[in-house]
Amino acid sequence: MMENILNQLPKKAKDKHKENKKFFVKLKNKPPRHLDTLMEEIHEAEFEKTDCLTCGNCCKTTPAWVTDKDVARLAKHFRIKEQKFIETYLEIDDDNEFIIKTVPCIFLGHDNECSIYDVRPKSCREFPHTNRKKFYKISETTLQNVAICPAAFNIVEEMKKRLPVQYTGGGWKPPEKFRRGGG
Numbered sequence: 001m002m003e004n005i006l007n008q009l010p011k012k013a014k015d016k017h018k019e020n021k022k023f024f025v026k027l028k029n030k031p032p033r034h035l036d037t038l039m040e041e042i043h044e045a046e047f048e049k050t051d052c053l054t055c056g057n058c059c060k061t062t063p064a065w066v067t068d069k070d071v072a073r074l075a076k077h078f079r080i081k082e083q084k085f086i087e088t089y090l091e092i093d094d095d096n097e098f099i100i101k102t103v104p105c106i107f108l109g110h111d112n113e114c115s116i117y118d119v120r121p122k123s124c125r126e127f128p129h130t131n132r133k134k135f136y137k138i139s140e141t142t143l144q145n146v147a148i149c150p151a152a153f154n155i156v157e158e159m160k161k162r163l164p165v166q167y168t169g170g171g172w173k174p175p176e177k178f179r180r181g182g183g
Contacts, residue, residue: 002054002055002150005150006055006057006150009057009146009147009148009150009153010147012153013146013147013153014147016146016153016156016157017143020143020146020156020160021139021143023156023160024136024139024142024143025139027136027139027163028136028137028139031134031136032163035135035136035163036133036134036135038159038162038163039130039131039132039135039155039159040131042130042155042158042159042162043130043131043155044131045158046130046151046154046155046158047151050150050151050154052112052151053111053112053113054112055112055149055150056108056112057148057149057150058124058127058128058145058148058149059104059105059107059108059112059114059124060103060104060105060108061103061104061148062103062148063093063099063100063101063102063103063105064099064100064105064120064121064123064124065093065097065098065099065121065122065123066090066097066098066099066100066121066123067098067121067122067123068098069122070098070121070122071085071086071090071098073119074089074116074119074121077116077119086098089101089102089106100121107120127145127149128142128145128148128149128151128152128155129141129142129145130142130145130151130152130155130156142156
């Protein structure tokens with residue numbers, strides 16, 4: 001079942017990309033006051049029903065960003081010098097940031113378990129970043145993540161349903177129940 005979801009996800013994300021991009025522009029221009037609370041709620045609800053071990057697509061398709069703090073922690077974990085860790089496991093990306101040099105991630109097991117889970121990089125711990133404060137500021141990252149992570153896709157779809165505005169082909173309008181004065 002997960003294989004089917006992952007096979008369909010890139011097309012679903014592509015089909016929703018234009019709508020999502022417009023949605024995030026609106027969100028960035030005027031974020032609702034309750035956005036962080038709402039995102040936390042939607043994120044928690046999604047991950048109550050999502051088991052990342054059945055997926056692992058993030059680790060299979062995307063190199064993780066690794067901070068200097070991550071390098072220090074991981075080198076200590078492996079009991080090697082930081083420079084040795086960098087030479088062995090990392091490369092520099094186009095943004096001049098460290099990333100894991102292998103995709104799928106060298107630390108991902110066949111069972112989708114992470115062999116460095118307790119010391120994994122910050123970007124892995126926070127993925128898909130949907131419960132981050134001021135979530136609207138990372139819209140480009142989120143637009144990429146909905147094509148990788150079924151949970152991120154579901155979270156964005158749910159947030160479009162739950163926010164007090166929705167995108168329609170003609171622009172942004174309040175939901176019907178608010179236009180009629182109902183509620």
